[in-house]
Amino acid sequence: MNRGLFDQADSRTHGETSPGTDAFIMRPRKGPFLRPFDKAPPGKICPQVYVLAHANGCPYSCDYCYLQLTFRHLDAPTVFSNRHDLLREVRQFLTLDKPMMLHAGKLSDSLVFDPETALTEDLVPLFDSQDKHKLLLLTKSTNVARLLNLPKHRHIVVGFSVNAHALAARFESNAPSPTERLQAARACQEAGYEVRIRIDPVVPVDGWQELYRPLVDLIHERLDCRGLRVTIGNLRYFRQLPRYARARGADASVFDSATWFDRDDGRMRVPPEVRLEMYRWFRGQLASGIHVCPCKESAQVWRELGLDPTRPKCTCAL
Numbered sequence: 001m002n003r004g005l006f007d008q009a010d011s012r013t014h015g016e017t018s019p020g021t022d023a024f025i026m027r028p029r030k031g032p033f034l035r036p037f038d039k040a041p042p043g044k045i046c047p048q049v050y051v052l053a054h055a056n057g058c059p060y061s062c063d064y065c066y067l068q069l070t071f072r073h074l075d076a077p078t079v080f081s082n083r084h085d086l087l088r089e090v091r092q093f094l095t096l097d098k099p100m101m102l103h104a105g106k107l108s109d110s111l112v113f114d115p116e117t118a119l120t121e122d123l124v125p126l127f128d129s130q131d132k133h134k135l136l137l138l139t140k141s142t143n144v145a146r147l148l149n150l151p152k153h154r155h156i157v158v159g160f161s162v163n164a165h166a167l168a169a170r171f172e173s174n175a176p177s178p179t180e181r182l183q184a185a186r187a188c189q190e191a192g193y194e195v196r197i198r199i200d201p202v203v204p205v206d207g208w209q210e211l212y213r214p215l216v217d218l219i220h221e222r223l224d225c226r227g228l229r230v231t232i233g234n235l236r237y238f239r240q241l242p243r244y245a246r247a248r249g250a251d252a253s254v255f256d257s258a259t260w261f262d263r264d265d266g267r268m269r270v271p272p273e274v275r276l277e278m279y280r281w282f283r284g285q286l287a288s289g290i291h292v293c294p295c296k297e298s299a300q301v302w303r304e305l306g307l308d309p310t311r312p313k314c315t316c317a318l
Contacts, residue, residue: 016115016143017176019059019077024113029053029080033089037106041265044296045309047317049101049136050093054086054119055079055108060140063171063250064201067107069241079113087122094130101318105138105159112141120146127155134318138198140175142184148191159315160185161198162219164211171203171254178215182222189224196315197223200233200295202278204257204270209281216285225287231315232282233295234258234275236267272301279305 033053040046057077058067093102104110114120127135138159162178185195197219235258246252260271283292293314294301302309
């Protein structure tokens with residue numbers, strides 16, 4: 001079903017929030033919409049995915065987000081208008097022999113513009129027409145009304161990125177609250193979607209365990225946790241990002257805990273021993289039926305956590 005880019009016929013349910021059409025620029029995309037993701041650091045476990053460039057940039061403008069540096073040349077987030085070209089490339093992707101994940105949340109939030117664009121109404125039926133590939137919709141939004149209205153949605157994964165409430169209020173102030181995101185996640189589960197969770201980035205400020213404990217409790221309370229996949233992310237950034245973030249008015253103190261330089265990919269990261277402590281803590285706190293995985297860590301780290309690096313069950317993995 002293609003209702004067009006700006007059909008407003010749906011009702012805004014489950015606390016949907018829309019940036020409005022004045023919050024982004026529309027133009028045709030000149031380059032490809034799909035490409036293999038090749039930015040994983042060498043030696044790090046990261047599933048092979050394809051990236052869907054439906055938009056560049058995000059109106060949530062979280063203080064730590066790498067997109068603010070990646071798209072620093074943009075006056076506003078950009079949504080691409082030549083949908084026929086996007087869908088043609090998706091159809092070509094669906095003919096690949098090897099099963100793959102198409103990740104729609106690398107270059108923008110997957111659902112933040114969906115109240116205006118209705119892109120999911122075109123994408124979801126395409127994936128329902130085959131039995132090999134999956135679409136990952138990774139979001140901080142609560143914009144799931146269109147998804148809930150679709151009768152069939154095989155091979156769709158809806159991933160929700162959440163954080164401790166105090167840290168979300170400080171560093172993700174333009175996005176819905178973690179509680180609202182988990183309410184939307186529950187609605188997706190009840191509609192039959194596979195839901196996955198990213199706790200990302202974990203910011204190890206003093207007393208971080210007590211800040212994240214209510215989030216863990218809320219995940220247990222709100223979601224069906226049987227077989228749930230939870231990925232634990234951490235800060236990774238190029239050294240010029242804090243300076244740029246500070247210049248645009250972001251709270252750059254979020255970067256203070258990431259003081260270790262990773263020579264593998266040239267980024268600053270949380271020190272290795274602190275990351276291990278984080279992963280072990282979350283694995284100990286989250287229910288035993290939940291698959292808890294680190295993000296972009298070495299095979300050695302996976303093995304230290306008792307995980308099989310050859311069979312990752314993280315958010316991005318098939």
